[in-house]
Amino acid sequence: MEEGNEKAAHLKREISLLGSFSMGFADVGADVFVAIGLVATYAAGFSPLAFLLASICYITTGLVYSELTTLYPYAGGAQIYGMRAKGDLIGFLAGWAIMLDYVLDIGLFSIASAGYLSFLLPQVSSEINLFSFKVNSIGLTAFLIVISLIIINILGIRESSLLNQMLVVSTLAIEVIVLFLGFLFVFNLEKFIVNFSQFGSPFKHPEVFYVGFSDLKTENMVYGVTLAMSSFIGIESIAQAAEETKNPARHIPKAFKSSIVAVVFFTLSFSILGLGVLGWKGLSKAVYNPIAQITVMVPGLGWFLSKIVALVAFAICIVSTNTGVIGVSRVTYSMSKYSLFPSWFSKLHRVRATPVRSIIIFGFIGGLLAFIGKIEFVASLYNYGAILSYVFVNFSHIALRKIDREAYKPWKTPLNVRLGDREISITALMGLTSTLTMFTLILMYHPDGRLLGTCWMAVGTLVYILLRKHLGLPVTGRFSAEKVKPSIPMLNTGVYLDPVTPFKTVVETISAKLEKMNNLYLLAVVDPGEMGISGFKQLEETKRDLEKSTFKVCRELRRRGYSCTYEVTVGETSKELLKLSDKHELDTVAFISKYKRRHVKGKRGKFVELMKKVKTLHLTPVS
Numbered sequence: 156m157e158e159g160n161e162k163a164a165h166l167k168r169e170i171s172l173l174g175s176f177s178m179g180f181a182d183v184g185a186d187v188f189v190a191i192g193l194v195a196t197y198a199a200g201f202s203p204l205a206f207l208l209a210s211i212c213y214i215t216t217g218l219v220y221s222e223l224t225t226l227y228p229y230a231g232g233a234q235i236y237g238m239r240a241k242g243d244l245i246g247f248l249a250g251w252a253i254m255l256d257y258v259l260d261i262g263l264f265s266i267a268s269a270g271y272l273s274f275l276l277p278q279v280s281s282e283i284n285l286f287s288f289k290v291n292s293i294g295l296t297a298f299l300i301v302i303s304l305i306i307i308n309i310l311g312i313r314e315s316s317l318l319n320q321m322l323v324v325s326t327l328a329i330e331v332i333v334l335f336l337g338f339l340f341v342f343n344l345e346k347f348i349v350n351f352s353q354f355g356s357p358f359k360h361p362e363v364f365y366v367g368f369s370d371l372k373t374e375n376m377v378y379g380v381t382l383a384m385s386s387f388i389g390i391e392s393i394a395q396a397a398e399e400t401k402n403p404a405r406h407i408p409k410a411f412k413s414s415i416v417a418v419v420f421f422t423l424s425f426s427i428l429g430l431g432v433l434g435w436k437g438l439s440k441a442v443y444n445p446i447a448q449i450t451v452m453v454p455g456l457g458w459f460l461s462k463i464v465a466l467v468a469f470a471i472c473i474v475s476t477n478t479g480v481i482g483v484s485r486v487t488y489s490m491s492k493y494s495l496f497p498s499w500f501s502k503l504h505r506v507r508a509t510p511v512r513s514i515i516i517f518g519f520i521g522g523l524l525a526f527i528g529k530i531e532f533v534a535s536l537y538n539y540g541a542i543l544s545y546v547f548v549n550f551s552h553i554a555l556r557k558i559d560r561e562a563y564k565p566w567k568t569p570l571n572v573r574l575g576d577r578e579i580s581i582t583a584l585m586g587l588t589s590t591l592t593m594f595t596l597i598l599m600y601h602p603d604g605r606l607l608g609t610c611w612m613a614v615g616t617l618v619y620i621l622l623r624k625h626l627g628l629p630v631t632g633r634f635s636a637e638k639v640k641p642s643i644p645m646l647n648t649g650v651y652l653d654p655v656t657p658f659k660t661v662v663e664t665i666s667a668k669l670e671k672m673n674n675l676y677l678l679a680v681v682d683p684g685e686m687g688i689s690g691f692k693q694l695e696e697t698k699r700d701l702e703k704s705t706f707k708v709c710r711e712l713r714r715r716g717y718s719c720t721y722e723v724t725v726g727e728t729s730k731e732l733l734k735l736s737d738k739h740e741l742d743t744v745a746f747i748s749k750y751k752r753r754h755v756k757g758k759r760g761k762f763v764e765l766m767k768k769v770k771t772l773h774l775t776p777v778s
Contacts, residue, residue, distance in 0.1 A: 170400045170401060171401055171406070172401075172405075172406040172409060172410060173320050174317075174320055174400075175393050175400050175406050175407060175410035176323075176393075176409070176410040176413050176414055177320045177323040177324075177474075178392045178393055178410075178478050178481070179389070179390055179392055179393040179410055179411065179413075179414030180323055180327075180413075180414045180417055180418065183213075183386075183387060183388065183389040183390055183414060183418045186385055186386040186387065186388065186389065186418075186422070186475070187386055187418075187421055187422045187425050187426075187446070188267060188271065188444075188445070188446050188468040188471065188472060189263070189264070189267045189270075189385075189386075189442075189445075189472070190206075190382065190383065190385050190386035190422070191386075191422075191425055191426050191429050191438055191445050191446075192438045192439060192440075192441050192442035192443070192445035193382050193385070193442055194206065194379045194382050194383045194386070194426070195379075195426075195429065195430075195435040195436075195438035195439050195445075196356065196360075196379075196438075196439040196442065197355070197356050197360065197363070197375045197376070197378045197379035197382060198355060198356070198375065198376050198378075198379025198380065198382075198383070198435075199350075199353040199354065199355055199356045199357075199372075199375070199376075199379075199435045200349075200350040200351045200352060200353035200354070200430060200435050201351070201353070201354050201355065201376055201379070202379060202383070202426050202429075202430070202435065202438075203351070203423060203426040203427050203430070205376065205379045205380045205382075205383040206383045206386060206422050206423055206426050207423065208380050208383070209380055209381075209383035209384040209386065209387055209593070210387060210419050210422070210423075211585070211589045212384060212387065212542070212545065212586065212589045212590050212593055213384075213387030213390065213415070213418070213419070214415055214419065215549070215582050215583070215585045215586030215589060216390065216545045216548060216549060216586045216590060217390045217411050217412075217414070217415045218411070218412075218415075218568045218569065218582050218586075219548055219549055219552045219568055219580070219582060219583050219586050220232070220390060220391060220393070220394050220411060220548060221407065221408045221411035221412065221566055221568070222552065222564060222566055222567050222568050222580075223236050223394070223548070223551070223552055223555070224393065224394040224403070224407050224411070225403060225404050225407050225408060225564070225565040225566050226555075226559070226562060226564055226565070226641050227239065227639060227641060228398060228400070228403040228404075228407070229398050229489065229639065230398040230485040230486070230488060230489045231250060231485070231486055231489030231490065231493075232253065232391050232394035232486065232548075233249040233250060233252070233253050233391060233394075233486075233544040233545075233547050233548045233551075234246050234247070234249050234250025234253065234486055234489055234490055234493075234495070235489065235639055236249070236547070236548055236551035236552070236555065237249035237250070237547045237548075237550075237551050238493065238495070238635060238636045238639060239551070239555060239558070239559075239636055239639045240550070240551035240552075240554035240555050240558065241550075241551065241554060242631055242632055242633045242636055243493075243494075243495060243623075243628075243629075243630075243631065243632060243633065243634060243635045243636055244619070244630060244631050245547065245551075246490075246493070246495060246635065246636065247490065247495040247496075247615070247616075247619045248547065248612065248615075248616070249544050249547035249548070249551070250486050250489070250490045250495060250496075251490075251611075251612065251615040251616075251619075252539075252540045252541075252543040252544040252547065252612065253391060253482075253486055253540060253541070253544040254483055254486055254487065254517070254540070254615075255536075255539065255540030255608065255611050255612075256388065256537065256539075256540035256541035256544060257479045257480075257482040257483035257486065257517070257521075257540075258479070258483055258517055258520050258521045258524065259521070259524065259533055259536050259537045259540065260388075260389065260475065260476070260478070260479030260482070260483075260521070260537070261301055261476055261479040261480060261483070261517075261518060261520075261521025261522065261524070261525065262297070262521050262522075262523075262524030262525045262527070262533045263385075263524075263533045263537050264472045264473075264475040264476040264479065265297035265298070265300045265301050265472070265473075265476045265521070265522070265525040266293060266294070266297045266525055266533060267443070267468075267472040267475075268296075268297065268300055268469050268470075268472035268473045268476060269292075269293040269294070269296035269297040269300065269525075270293060270443030270444055271443070271444050271447060271465045271466075271468040271469040271472065272296060272465075272469050273292075273293060273443065273444070274443075274444045274447045274461070274462075274465040275462060275465050275466065275469070278292070291527075293443075294525060294526045294527055295526065297522075297525035297526065298522045298523070298525050298526040300473060300476060300525070301476065301480075301518060301519075301521055301522035301525055302519075302522060304473070304476055304477045304480050304518070305480060305514055305515060305518040305519070305522075307477070308477070308480050308481060308484065308509065308514045308518070309509055309511050309514055309515075310509075322467075322470045322471055322473070322474045323471065323474060325467060325470070326467050326468075326470065326471040326474075327417070329463060329464060329467045330421055330425075332460075333446065333449070333450055333453075333460070333464060334421075334424050334425070334428060336450075336453050336456065336460070337428045337432060337449060337450070337452075337453065338428060340453055340454055341431075341432050341449075341452045341453055341454075342428060342431040342432060343431050343432070344431065346430070346431050346432075346434060347427065347430045347431035349434075350430045350431075350434045350435050351430060353435060354372055354373075354376060355371070355372030355373055355374075355375040355376035355379070356372065356375040356379075356435075357371065357372055357375075358375075359371060360375065360378075362532075362602075362603070363375065363378050363600060364599065364600050364601065364602040364605075365600075366599050366600070374600070377596060377600065378600045378601075380593075380596070381538060381593065381596050381597050381600060381601065382538070384538050384541075384542065384593055385537050385538055386418075386422050387418065387422070388537065388538065388541040388542075389475065389478065389541075390411065390414060390415070391482070391541075391544070391548075392478045392481070392482050393407060393410050393411055393414070394407075398485075401740070402647070402740055402742070404565035404566070404646065404742070405565075405646075405740075405742050407566075408565070408566040425446065425449075428449060429445060429449055432449050432452050433445070433448060433449060433452070444465060444468065446464055446468055447461045447462075447464045447465040447468060448461075450464045476521075479521060480514060480517075480518045480521070483513065483517040483518070483521070484509075484510045484513035484514040484517065484518070485510065485513075487500045487510065487513035487517060488500060488501055488503075488510035488513055491513075493635040493638060493639075494622075494623075494626060494628060494634070494635050495619060495622075495635060496618075496619075496622070497622060499512065500512055500513050500516075532603065536601075536603055536604050536607055536608060538593075538597050538601070538604065539597055539601070539604040539605075539607075539608035540608065540611070542590055542593050542594045542597060543594055543608075543612075545586070545590040546587065546590045546591055546594055548586075549583050549584075549586035549587035549590055550587055552568075552580060552583040552586075553579070553580070553583050553584070553587065556577065556578055556579065556580060556583075557577055559641045560576075560577065560578065562641035563641070563672065565646075567580075568580045568582040568583060569582060570582050646672055646673050646674065646742045646743065647674050647676065647739055647740055647741045647742050647743075648669065648673040648674065648675055648676070648741065648742060648743045648744075648745060648772075649675075649676045649677075649678045649732070649735060649736060649739065649741045649743070649744040649745070649769075650665060650669075650675060650676070650677050650678065650744075650745045650747065650774075651678050651679075651680075651728075651732060651744060651745065651746050651747070652677055652678065652679040652701075652704075652705060652708070652747075653746075653747065653748065654679070654681075654686065654697075654701055656747055656748075656776070658704055658707055658708055660747070660776045660777065661708050661747060662708055662711050662712060662715075663777045664747050664774050664775075664776050664777045665712060665717070665747075665774075666712075666715055666777075667777045668745075668774045668775075668777070669717075669745070669774075671716050671717055671718075673717070673718075673743075674718045675709075675712060675717050675718060675719040675720070676719075676720055676721070676722065676735065676739050676741065677705050677708060677709055677719065677720070677721035677722070678721075678722060678731075678732060678735050678744070679701050679702075679705045679721065679722070679723045679724075680723075680724055680725070680726065680728045680731045680732065681694065681697050681698045681701060681723065681724070681725045681726075682725075682726065682727060682728045682731075683725070684727070685728060694725065698723060698725060701723050702723045705721045705723055706721065708721070709721045722735060729762050729764065729765060732744060732762065732765050733764060733765050733768070736765060736768060736769050737768075741769050742769065742770065743769060743770045743771070743772050744765060744769055744770075744771050744772070745771075745772040745773075745774050746771065746772070746773055746774065747774045747776055748773065748774075748775075748776070
């Protein structure tokens with residue numbers, strides 16, 4: 156790619172609020188289709204409790220991500236936060252850890268997709284001879300799925316995001332139907348109670364590294380908790396696409412919070428339903444397609460509905476695989492852009508503006524993992540990189556509250572305390588404590604993760620050191636970190652101009668009450684009914700006079716450093732403001748008046764529909 160074209164190419168903002176939510180829900184929400192069988196294998200009847208304990212890491216880290224992503228809306232996520240907080244080396248380690256997670260995500264969920272496909276087409280689960288070698292058909296199918304997704308992602312993020320949205324909406328609908336029918340017709344309370352009394356599996360599992368600190372059941376339960384965390388991995392996908400999300404300050408916090416609520420609800424609900432329908436042993440046997448096996452038990456509709464569930468599970472696991480391809484390519488792109496990884500990976504396709512080299516190479520590595528076709532092996536590695544990166548994220552949040560304490564934060568985590576001139580997030584402290592605990596347990600109980608995960612981090616660190624020496628850059632320090640600054644997003648703010656409010660009052664009020672981070676849209680409406688206009692000539696004169704005064708206000712605000720545009724329309728005020736709000740994707744609509752007028756704040760006021768869609772702000776006039 157020529158230098159000029161490379162400079163012109165950049166990631167495009169093409170992801171909507173639904174697209175952002177879909178990435179978070181798809182990457183995490185798909186986990187339940189795999190995890191409830193895996194967790195029941197080890198935690199037995201206590202699997203709902205295992206999910207509940209693991210959700211602490213997910214909820215706290217998700218809220219921390221929400222604040223950091225709106226403050227630093229760049230591709231890279233954990234890598235960006237670690238780099239800004241503690242320098243280039245920490246940024247690399249955080250990014251390299253999350254890369255491992257995404258590569259394993261591709262492998263794990265492509266295998267899960269093939270597993271649910273085997274429920275529809277049993278021949279998929281057989282072995283075939285390929286060049287005189289016996290090949291697992293599930294692994295081969297998973298590999299072909301990954302190759303297809305690589306091609307889609309090369310086409311562009313818009314196409315990839317639209318695929319996510321369509322499949323996520325259908326998945327949510329099917330999950331609600333299955334839960335409703337399952338609890339209504341199939342759930343057996345007595346069976347649930349009997350199974351729930353079984354604390355931990357009584358069997359010894361060869362893949363578990365028993366440390367001997369307690370009895371067999373307890374250690375299996377602890378191992379189950381570490382696997383339950385795999386049901387809550389992927390929330391960072393929203394952050395990876397922040398640079399391509401429309402209006403990130405407004406949409407990203409909503410996407411994070413919605414994903415957290417939806418995922419925790421569905422995970423706990425299906426875990427409880429599974430115990431009351433199949434029991435923990437039945438869930439364990441159905442490890443490749445547990446939700447479909449639950450649905451089979453619904454009387455009358457079971458067989459037909461289970462096929463639909465298997466199809467939807469197949470689709471949502473594809474979406475999660477797709478999110479892994481998106482995520483690994485974006486974090487690799489970001490790391491190479493900041494000289495933490497070879498710059499060769501930062502090149503974008505000159506037409507599609509996608510990091511095509513990263514998509515192909517790391518997507519293919521994930522495809523090779525999928526080819527193995529062993530879901531237990533990939534799942535045992537999956538948590539290592541994600542939890543390590545979550546440790547870095549929570550730690551970085553605590554440090555960044557001091558480093559960038561003056562930066563404007565569009566959204567902040569709940570539960571904050573002030574110590575002197577510094578604000579500490581209790582949410583981040585809880586996140587750091589829970590993720591450190593979880594990572595310690597993973598090191599203790601997962602021998603494959605401990606060995607291969609540590610090797611991945613060691614090899615990556617060596618590559619980083621050699622690259623920095625080659626570039627003549629310090630291994631530690633903040634050379635790249637200084638390129639990352641808090642982003643103060645422009646908030647789209649509409650200001651309703653009452654025709655009777657004087658020009659000077661409007662200008663002085665806006666200057667005193669609204670900061671220059673507000674991208675102003677002056678909204679003036681000629682409402683014939685409200686203004687008592689009866690004839691066309693009077694209407695035209697009123698509109699012309701209002702356009703002149705609005706233009707003068709906007710010109711003066713621009714002179715004072717604001718970004719300002721204006722629009723004058725004719726119609727019913729409330730309806731026109733709704734139209735303009737949708738047209739400009741407004742974050743806020745401000746009203747300048749001496750008193751909070753009843754029609755602005757009342758539940759029956761004429762602007763009630765506007766208030767449901769956008770925040771309204773009352774500005775007391777400054778004379």
